[in-house]
Amino acid sequence: MAKTFxxxxxxxIPTVVGIVIINFLLLRLAPGDAADVLAGESGSATIExxxxxxxxxxxxxxxxxxxxxxxxxxxxxxxxxxPRYNLPVADxxxxxxxxxxxxxxTALVIAVVVGVAxxxxxxxxxxxxxxxxxxxxxxxxxxxxxxxxGLMLIVLFSVKLGWLPSGGSExxxxxxxxxxxxxxxxxxxxxxxxxxxxxxxxxxxxxxRAAMLEALTQDYVRTAAAKGLSPLAITxxxxxxxxxxxxxxxxxxxxxxxxxxxxxVETVYSWPGLGRLAFEAVMSRDFSILLxxxxxxxxxxxxxxxxxxLVQAWLDPRIEVR
Amino acid sequence: MDDGPWPHPSQGAAxxxxxxxxxQAAGVGDWTNVHTPDARSASAATAMxxxxxxxxxxxxxxxxxxxxxxxxxxxxxxxxxxxxxPGDPLSMVARPLLWPGQNSAFPxxxxxxxxxxxxxxxxxxxxSLLVGAAATLIGLTLGILVGSIAGYHGGWIxxxxxxxxxLFQTIPSFILLIVLVSIAQPSIPTVIWxxxxxxxxxxxxxxxxxxxxxxxxxxxxxxxxxxxGHARIxxxxxxxxxxxxxxxxxSVMVASAILMESxxxxxxxxxxxxxxxxxxxxxxxxxxxxxxxxTALPGLVIVLAVLSLNLIGDGLNDAxxxxxxxxx
Numbered sequence: 001m002a003k004t005f006x007x008x009x010x011x012x013i014p015t016v017v018g019i020v021i022i023n024f025l026l027l028r029l030a031p032g033d034a035a036d037v038l039a040g041e042s043g044s045a046t047i048e049x050x051x052x053x054x055x056x057x058x059x060x061x062x063x064x065x066x067x068x069x070x071x072x073x074x075x076x077x078x079x080x081x082x083p084r085y086n087l088p089v090a091d092x093x094x095x096x097x098x099x100x101x102x103x104x105x106t107a108l109v110i111a112v113v114v115g116v117a118x119x120x121x122x123x124x125x126x127x128x129x130x131x132x133x134x135x136x137x138x139x140x141x142x143x144x145x146x147x148x149x150g151l152m153l154i155v156l157f158s159v160k161l162g163w164l165p166s167g168g169s170e171x172x173x174x175x176x177x178x179x180x181x182x183x184x185x186x187x188x189x190x191x192x193x194x195x196x197x198x199x200x201x202x203x204x205x206x207x208x209r210a211a212m213l214e215a216l217t218q219d220y221v222r223t224a225a226a227k228g229l230s231p232l233a234i235t236x237x238x239x240x241x242x243x244x245x246x247x248x249x250x251x252x253x254x255x256x257x258x259x260x261x262x263x264x265v266e267t268v269y270s271w272p273g274l275g276r277l278a279f280e281a282v283m284s285r286d287f288s289i290l291l292x293x294x295x296x297x298x299x300x301x302x303x304x305x306x307x308x309x310l311v312q313a314w315l316d317p318r319i320e321v322r
Numbered sequence: 323m324d325d326g327p328w329p330h331p332s333q334g335a336a337x338x339x340x341x342x343x344x345x346q347a348a349g350v351g352d353w354t355n356v357h358t359p360d361a362r363s364a365s366a367a368t369a370m371x372x373x374x375x376x377x378x379x380x381x382x383x384x385x386x387x388x389x390x391x392x393x394x395x396x397x398x399x400x401x402x403x404x405x406x407x408p409g410d411p412l413s414m415v416a417r418p419l420l421w422p423g424q425n426s427a428f429p430x431x432x433x434x435x436x437x438x439x440x441x442x443x444x445x446x447x448x449x450s451l452l453v454g455a456a457a458t459l460i461g462l463t464l465g466i467l468v469g470s471i472a473g474y475h476g477g478w479i480x481x482x483x484x485x486x487x488x489l490f491q492t493i494p495s496f497i498l499l500i501v502l503v504s505i506a507q508p509s510i511p512t513v514i515w516x517x518x519x520x521x522x523x524x525x526x527x528x529x530x531x532x533x534x535x536x537x538x539x540x541x542x543x544x545x546x547x548x549x550x551g552h553a554r555i556x557x558x559x560x561x562x563x564x565x566x567x568x569x570x571x572x573s574v575m576v577a578s579a580i581l582m583e584s585x586x587x588x589x590x591x592x593x594x595x596x597x598x599x600x601x602x603x604x605x606x607x608x609x610x611x612x613x614x615x616x617t618a619l620p621g622l623v624i625v626l627a628v629l630s631l632n633l634i635g636d637g638l639n640d641a642x643x644x645x646x647x648x649x650x
Contacts, residue, residue, distance in 0.1 A: 018489050029505055136385075139636065143628035145581050147588050148603060148621035155614045253491075260496025264585050268607075278497050279589065282504045290501065298492045 012302045019298050027287045079292040089292040100273035104258045106193040111200035119208020142202035146261050150195035150268040167270040192269045211243035252308030256301045379641040386637020392630035400447035407441035411597045442597045449598040454580040460518025465525025470556050473533025490523040503591050510593045517579050532564035566642035577631035584624050599624050
């Protein structure tokens with residue numbers, strides 16, 4: 001298993017290098033750079049100070065030289081330096097990463113658990129009214145923009161009912177620690193995670209339903225029924241286990257999509273995360289941060305795919321870990 | 323003997339064979355199994371014959387028809403917007419923050435700058451539908467080109483294209499979209515191109531998979547042995563047979579393009595000179611606590627538009643892929 005892991009990791013290297021180069025060249029096409037934005041914000045900048053800023057961050061070098069310098073930095077595990085925050089990019093990202101990973105994983109777990117549960121119900125009642133009703137809900141969830149559902153949840157739960165906070169990631173200045181602090185954070189997590197998860201609940205529900213129906217027609221299900229297993233045991237141990245295969249494949253693929261969704265959801269809930277950081281970096285032309293975020297998120301997707309391979313090998317031992 | 327399903331250039335060959343075998347020709351009709359069943363069922367001509375059946379299935383599905391009616395009324399509303407609400411929807415027309423129903427002249431109320439919400443929603447439909455359709459067209463064209471070339475040729479071309487597709491699918495697409503739009507400056511054409519550029523890999527993967535399985539079929543071999551060029555085999559022989567899954571996916575692509583456009587303009591990355599549903603939500607967000615209808619109404623319209631396209635996509639899927647239909 002260690003060997004296959006190493007091989008997948010080696011295969012990922014050209015992809016990652018390709019992504020870095022494409023992103024780097026793409027960002028050089030953008031009009032304006034960090035020096036422009038910094039100068040614009042300070043209000044008074046002469047041509048000389050602009051030139052000095054550019055020289056300091058290496059922005060006056062030819063593109064190829066900048067690219068080689070960046071790749072050289074990466075080879076030394078450095079993501080570069082942000083002109084705007086005046087901090088190494090790795091530090092800034094490390095500050096924001098836990099918030100986003102917590103949000104994304106919570107949303108993914110909610111989506112998979114609720115989605116598969118709905119899928120089981122739909123498949124068990126296939127063609128009857130619970131199936132039809134849930135199908136309508138699934139396709140409705142699939143059609144709702146995440147940011148809008150976020151705003152509507154705020155209206156309901158924060159403004160009208162006053163049960164949950166409308167933004168942020170923890171009560172500022174409360175200084176709660178331990179269990180109380182965790183519960184406090186959970187209260188802030190519920191609404192953003194729900195808004196992010198809703199779309200994927202719909203996808204997994206539909207997928208799980210189709211996969212369950214497919215698995216139900218297999219011979220091993222008839223065998224299980226013939227040897228007298230209860231319907232519940234058949235559903236959970238024989239059908240569900242096989243139906244989970246496509247769900248896990250897709251869940252791994254969706255990690256990148258979740259990160260994109262996190263940009264809007266983090267904006268709605270002013271959640272201090274990576275998506276919001278990427279958006280701010282675009283707006284302030286802070287390309288070293290943006291490159292770092294893009295690289296890191298691509299790595300996240302690659303790692304997620306490797307984990308999916310392992311989970312699939314566990315669910316179905318016939319699948320060799322590639 | 324039914325010559326119908328055969329690709330027509332081969333008719334000449336079949337006919338000359340029939341004349342040679344004149345004495346036995348009467349009996350040939352009974353031997354339907356001499357034709358490869360694969361070549362018949364998979365030929366483009368049969369796909370055309372099957373179309374009415376698929377259309378009937380589609381028309382009989384109540385949910386698909388509901389989606390179709392909703393979408394049609396949105397298209398009509400978008401076309402009629404300049405007639406019903408002439409003038410700029412971004413101009414002030416009344417007292418700000420009228421709630422829906424408060425003033426019958428403005429049935430859906432006004433926003434914080436006194437702009438008519440109903441006018442904004444109708445004019446926004448033009449933007450959303452245009453972006454959805456045009457971006458999908460670009461994504462489809464690019465995806466079909468890349469996917470068909472990769473799937474048809476195989477070999478190193480396929481390897482390179484697959485690498486390219488993988489690369490695009492590894493970068494989180496919405497973040498890439500934000501980067502593309504902000505690099506090119508937000509405007510309707512750039513938003514359309516950017517969405518098209520990030521959606522093509524999905525189509526390319528699908529088309530490649532279809533082409534890889536179809537290129538081994540007998541009808542392709544027949545076309546090749548007749549000396550057809552690559553372009554003709556790709557576009558006239560294989561592509562028509564690969565169309566059903568592409569059609570289903572493209573209706574969902576329009577839906578997701580509309581969602582992406584709304585999210586972009588919600589973040590303030592839409593065309594600043596036109597009103598769009600997403601930008602209305604973004605503007606209404608500041609008054610979420612006091613005037614939540616400003617956010618709720620455009621969002622409901624987005625949900626309706628996207629829902630209608632997804633319902634149509636489901637209906638198309640059931641109609642074109644009977645094997646995977648919901649009822650069984």
